[in-house]
Amino acid sequence: GAVVSQHPSWVICKSGTSVKIECRSLDFQATTMFWYRQFPKQSLMLMATSNEGSKATYEQGVEKDKFLINHASLTLSTLTVTSAHPEDSSFYICSVPTEGNQPQHFGDGTRLSIL
Amino acid sequence: GENVEQHPSTLSVQEGDSAVIKCTYSDSASNYFPWYKQELGKRPQLIIDIRSNVGEKKDQRIAVTLNKTAKHFSLHITETQPEDSAVYFCAASPTTGRRALTFGSGTRLQVQP
Numbered sequence: 001g002a003v004v005s006q007h008p009s010w011v012i013c014k015s016g017t018s019v020k021i022e023c024r025s026l027d028f029q030a031t032t033m034f035w036y037r038q039f040p041k042q043s044l045m046l047m048a049t050s051n052e053g054s055k056a057t058y059e060q061g062v063e064k065d066k067f068l069i070n071h072a073s074l075t076l077s078t079l080t081v082t083s084a085h086p087e088d089s090s091f092y093i094c095s096v097p098t099e100g101n102q103p104q105h106f107g108d109g110t111r112l113s114i115l
Numbered sequence: 116g117e118n119v120e121q122h123p124s125t126l127s128v129q130e131g132d133s134a135v136i137k138c139t140y141s142d143s144a145s146n147y148f149p150w151y152k153q154e155l156g157k158r159p160q161l162i163i164d165i166r167s168n169v170g171e172k173k174d175q176r177i178a179v180t181l182n183k184t185a186k187h188f189s190l191h192i193t194e195t196q197p198e199d200s201a202v203y204f205c206a207a208s209p210t211t212g213r214r215a216l217t218f219g220s221g222t223r224l225q226v227q228p
Contacts, residue, residue: 032213032214034216042220042221043218043220044204046215046216046217049213049215091156093158093159103164104216106158106159107158108157109156109157109158111156
């Protein structure tokens with residue numbers, strides 16, 4: 001079964017709306033979670049690292065005021081796309097690293113479409 | 116930071132032939148190299164991974180080789196089947212500290228029946 005639950009799977013909304021995406025670690029506690037973005041026919045690009053109990057670490061070029069990340073518990077990280085515009089339309093996916101040499105577990109992703 | 120390059124971007128093979136996808140990385144701190152298969156609209160699925168203390172790993176029709184000195188690793192799929200058609204991504208990360216994955220640009224594999 002899934003070890004990472006991501007919701008919603010699909011969002012369509014009007015320009016200017018804020019959208020919240022949740023990523024839950026179901027089987028283990030996660031002090032760190034990663035948020036990736038994938039535009040059509042492109043690769044996955046790391047947006048930010050979500051850190052439990054502290055500020056997220058954003059990659060160069062990602063606006064921290066636009067993509068708000070909250071990691072208030074060891075099982076939940078949320079990504080809020082504030083005042084979304086059509087250029088924010090993308091596939092957003094979270095992942096949870098496990099200990100040491102274990103592979104990362106990905107959520108099912110959220111397809112965001114801004115009209 | 117890490118930079119992962121992947122080739123080719125598209126690959127078309129006949130059913131039963133072999134397919135090879137190659138990646139290079141830049142950061143010597145990377146020591147974990149997974150390969151993912153992604154179908155349209157879905158999350159990446161891990162198909163095989165290799166760590167820097169191993170030069171080759173095989174799982175049925177899939178194998179991965181790693182040359183840490185040259186900083187390149189490759190995916191080999193033998194006896195390809197139409198259901199192998201998908202986009203494949205290589206990735207690299209360290210296994211300590213911040214373990215974010217850096218992905219290659221992807222290879223669209225088409226297996227012709």
